[in-house]
Amino acid sequence: MSVSGSGSNSNIKSKSRLGLLERQILQANPILEAFGNAQTQRNNNSSRFGKFVRISFAPDGSIAGANIDWYLLEKSRVVIRSEAERSFHVFYQLIAGGGAIKGVDTLLLDGGVEDYEYLNKSRREVDGIDDYEEWNALKSALETVGFSASEQMDLFRIVAAILHLGNITITASRNDDATMPTPSQSERACHLLGIPPSEFTRALLRPRVLAGREWVTQARTRQQALEELGALCK
Structure with missing residues (x-):
């Protein structure tokens, strides 16, 4: 019985690990979309970069791991775009929901979209997109994929710094x-x-x-x- 029990525990752990890997692969998408997708005149959730997802399988057909390659990110969108379009989703998500994260005061964001030069010259809201809900989805995805609270804050610190740099008067x-x-x-x-x-x-x-x-x-x-x-x- 002890051998059987041990085997059962091993199977449970294996299935649990498999389930986590699957969730992590799926939850990578909200992260990629937040930092690489934007609203354009033709598409409210347009990928402004290319990506290639490579999934590795074990001999028994189960998922053993995965990695994602990205390329051709439209970096120019950070600083300029058409008046009818928006920048990358993460900027609006951070402003909409960032107040709920611990330590957000350290980001020094005390305004709305209209207060930041890199955002206020173009479209601010999009029909069908709730930036606060998308913020919660991003946070959940980062946690599932394995980003610690401090690593998440490092990501958002860079996003916030970009907004402050755009407001520098020369x-x-x-x-x-x-x-x-x-x-x-x-x-x-x-x-x-x-x-x-x-x-x-x-x-x-x-x-x-x-x-x-x-x-x-x-x-x-x-x-x-x-x-x-x-x-x-x-």
Whole structure:
């Protein structure tokens, strides 16, 4: 009986593991859609990237594991898009439901979609999409796949930092040099990314570049600084 009992426990554990793998594979989709899908004029949930799912099977036909390759992510959508379209779903999900996560204050998001430059120039809501419900689905999927609470916060910290970077105000001096009159937004982004605000500002506005054998300081124009911010977010 003890041998039979042991076998039963082993089968239960094996089936439990199989069930978890299946759930993890299925629950990878809400994560991929949140970070890689967006509303376009033709599709409310359009994949703005390509993906290939590879599933490995054991000799008995059961699922042994899986991995996902992604490619051609439309990074430009983060900073600019048509007025009739939206950015990636995760930005709207975070704003709609992020207040419910522990430690959300550390993200420094205290506004709505209309308060963020990278979101407010295009469509904000989509018929048939409830960003709060989708946020809950994303959180559940991350937990099922195995992201810890701290790892999830790291993901959302990057998303929030992008929104703060988009709100940085860059102006031009009389010499057309880029200046940052109010550093509050850059300080928020730097706090989330864990970098010194002074070094970030210097690298953005007046970076040091290697000219031959010497390092020289290069003064950027307002447009160059804005393009640099966009490139960083993408």
